[in-house]
Amino acid sequence: MEVKARAPGKIILAGEHAVVHGSTAVAAAIDLYTYVTLRFPLQSDDNNDRLILQLKDISLEFSWSLARVKEAIPYDSSTSCRSTPASCTDETLKSIAVLVEEQNLPKDKIWLSSGISTFLWLYTRIIGFNPATVVINSELPYGSGLGSSAALCVALTAALLASSISDKTRGSGWSSLDETNLELLNNWAFEGEKIIHGKPSGIDNTVSAYGNMIKFCSGEITRLQSNMPLRMLITNTRVGRNTKALVSGVSQRAVRHPDVMNSVFNAVDSISKELAAIIQSKDETSITEKEESIKELMEMNQGLLQSMGVSHSSIETVIKTTVKHKLVSKLTGAGGGGCVLTLLPTGTVVDKVVEELESSGFQCFTASIGGNGAQVCF
Ligand SMILES: Nc1ncnc2c1ncn2[C@@H]1O[C@H](COP(=O)(O)OP(=O)(O)O)[C@@H](O)[C@H]1O
Ligand SMILES: C[C@@](O)(CCOP(=O)(O)O)CC(=O)O
Ligand SMILES: [Mg+2]
Structure with a gap:
């Protein structure tokens, strides 16, 4: 069988x-x-x-x-x-x-x-x-x-x-x-x-x-039922890491600084809720405005992930490279290397940014979401 x-x-x-x-x-x-x-x-x-x-x-x-x-x-x-x-x-x-x-x-x-x-x-x-x-x-x-x-x-x-x-x-x-x-x-x-x-x-x-x-x-x-197109570029920094160790590192930081980390976790909670609301929203807001809001939320989420201690120089390089092309990125998953997400607003042509990222040794791909x-x- x-x-x-x-x-x-x-x-x-x-x-x-x-x-x-x-x-x-x-x-x-x-x-x-x-x-x-x-x-x-x-x-x-x-x-x-x-x-x-x-x-x-x-x-x-x-x-x-x-x-x-x-x-x-x-x-x-x-x-x-x-x-x-x-x-x-x-x-x-x-x-x-x-x-x-x-x-x-x-x-x-x-x-x-x-x-x-x-x-x-x-x-x-x-x-x-x-x-x-x-x-x-x-x-x-x-x-x-x-x-x-x-x-x-x-x-x-x-x-x-x-x-x-x-x-x-x-x-x-x-x-x-x-x-x-x-x-x-x-x-x-x-x-x-x-x-x-x-x-x-x-x-x-x-x-x-x-x-x-x-x-x-x-x-x-x-x-969630998405009411807007959502395209992401995924860049693999090829820097290996281990989720267990990274999760444990954040927990240890939370033990050392409970008040600060609680505020960080609360801020992330608000970001996720706002993001979910935007994605599902059926109101009159234009796609461009929604994309601008998502960009800002991703930027803030990345800042908070950095304050948790889970970013990495390879992730920062991807972020800096995409910013040159007016695109916003954040790590995805446990961080410490691994993959980075870049929002591709409607009409974005990815060829140039992909070329630049790949020339730095990263691997880029798009995947269908949801x-x-x-x-x-x-
Ligand atoms: N197909 C597989 N066969 C055996 N182990 C796997 C497989 N896929 C994942 N794993 C295990 O999961 C680990 C990776 O998980 P993790 O660190 O959580 O990263 P991620 O889930 O982002 O890939 C690997 O080191 C391995 O132990
Ligand atoms: C960091 C975390 O939020 C996601 C980890 O995802 P991944 O194993 O890096 O794909 C851990 C978790 O939610 O269990
Ligand atoms: Mg995992």
């Missing part, structure tokens, strides 16, 4: 980091996906006693005997169940880390460890100790702020949950999950994100699961 699932990456238009501390944020799905294919072997097949993980885009394969997995990961059938998402305890995470270490990841791929741990946790909790080959392929750059971690958790969980759906309409292409399964999927994916991010807000897995554009605050989701969430295919 084979099941396929895919889940999109995302951009955060406003509110990253502050959202972890209870502020509002606005995010949208983009049309770059992580794909997961799940294959269960027949009794007679080779490998019917193994769990195999293939990371196609980085040409790596990992394989565990199920006996070894069973020995390492404690499984309590009275508390473990696909319908009740549970957090991975520190003790279990340590046992899982040993299973990952045994695979001798190449030194330059050590950053994959948390993703592989998440895979083992979600797989064993949702499917149990059954043999399978799981193939993962991602169009998203890793650790760049476009939510590859959430797309992995959402696509993987979608495939795992879909494998036990009895009503499988084969050959009918990609289809979305129903609301109940979508909520379950999102809750499991959040548990996966916890392993990778430490303390995620849940915005990334939510927008990857539901798609479109959302306003998100402390787990409350408002789906598309599909998680989908499965049988």
Whole structure:
């Protein structure tokens, strides 16, 4: 039996980091996906006693005997169940880390460890100790702020949950999950994100699961209907970074300066709410005026992100370069490198700015904003 699932990456238009501390944020799905294919072997097949993980885009394969997995990961059938998402305890995470270490990841791929741990946790909790080959392929750059971690958790969980759906309409292409399964999927994916991010807000897995554009605050989701064209240039600085470390850095700053950081988070909350209102507004305001307001909000959000300590010299270079072309930019995701968003007001010709950014070694692309969430295919 084979099941396929895919889940999109995302951009955060406003509110990253502050959202972890209870502020509002606005995010949208983009049309770059992580794909997961799940294959269960027949009794007679080779490998019917193994769990195999293939990371196609980085040409790596990992394989565990199920006996070894069973020995390492404690499984309590009275508390473990696909319908009740549970957090991975520190003790279990340590046992899982040993299973990952045994695979001798190449030194330059050590950053994959948390993703592989998440895979083992979600797989064993949702499917149990059954043999399978799981193939993962991602169009998203890793650790760049476009939510590859959430797309992995959402696509993987979608495939795992879909494998036990009895009503499988084969050959009918990609289809979305129903609301109940979508909520379950999102809750499991959040548990996966916890392993990778430490303390995620849940915005990334939510927008990857539901798609479109959302306003998100402390787990409350408002789906946004955009009433204006919204074009963004995405520039990957190619500076690698790690969301967990950056989120933890902001939290530490908040402990050192609680009053200041609360004011910063409150200001970000207002920016996100105003941005969401502009995007949805059906009033007479012209598109140009709306774009001017969004520009200003992005500029202020970037200033606040800088005060949180998550900007980076590469991000500042992108901002300065785009300003020369009268365009406004802000980092997206955790910052510290990664990707930068540049608003492209109606009629903007991007060729010159892209040429200048790429000549500095950055990678530019545009992505369609606000598309599909998680989908499965049988
Ligand atoms: N397809 C994948 N396979 C394995 N691990 C992945 C995959 N996609 C993401 N990850 C994990 O997520 C981490 C990147 O997540 P993170 O630092 O949150 O950045 P982002 O979510 O912006 O890409 C990687 O280091 C890796 O551990
Ligand atoms: C910084 C944060 O707001 C977004 C992180 O996104 P990413 O992993 O950098 O794509 C963290 C979170 O909301 O969980
Ligand atoms: Mg992430």
